[in-house]
Amino acid sequence: QVQLVESGGGLVQAGGSLRLSCAASGRTFSSYAMGWLRQVPGKEREFVAAISWRGRTTYYADSVKGRFTISRDNAKNTVYLQMNSLKPEDTAVYYCAKDREPRGLGSKETQFGSWGQGTQVTVSS
Numbered sequence: 001q002v003q004l005v006e007s008g009g010g011l012v013q014a015g016g017s018l019r020l021s022c023a024a025s026g027r028t029f030s031s032y033a034m035g036w037l038r039q040v041p042g043k044e045r046e047f048v049a050a051i052s053w054r055g056r057t058t059y060y061a062d063s064v065k066g067r068f069t070i071s072r073d074n075a076k077n078t079v080y081l082q083m084n085s086l087k088p089e090d091t092a093v094y095y096c097a098k099d100r101e102p103r104g105l106g107s108k109e110t111q112f113g114s115w116g117q118g119t120q121v122t123v124s125s
Contacts, residue, residue: 035110
């Protein structure tokens with residue numbers, strides 16, 4: 001069973017930047033698309049970004065397009081989310097997730113099967 005551990009969250013002022021990291025255990029990380037999702041209390045979890053298993057294609061929610069960048073380093077079993085020009089509405093718990101099926105391209109339709117514990121991102125106005 002894969003384990004995903006997020007880090008890098010925190011408190012930042014509007015307009016600032018944060019870089020989230022997600023370290024995965026296991027030897028199969030490089031075979032799966034990965035994603036980032038976020039959740040605000042009382043609301044459903046929201047798709048943010050996804051990256052294909054080889055890292056060649058990425059997909060973003062319209063709300064973060066042009067501000068966030070997802071990337072991965074398969075040698076380090078790690079996926080990243082660089083967040084720039086942060087807005088108060090980006091405040092949420094951010095989760096890293098792994099596709100259920102191998103060799104996927106990653107999109108908002110991806111069925112994620114493994115999740116991390118989440119990391120809090122708070123953007124003050």
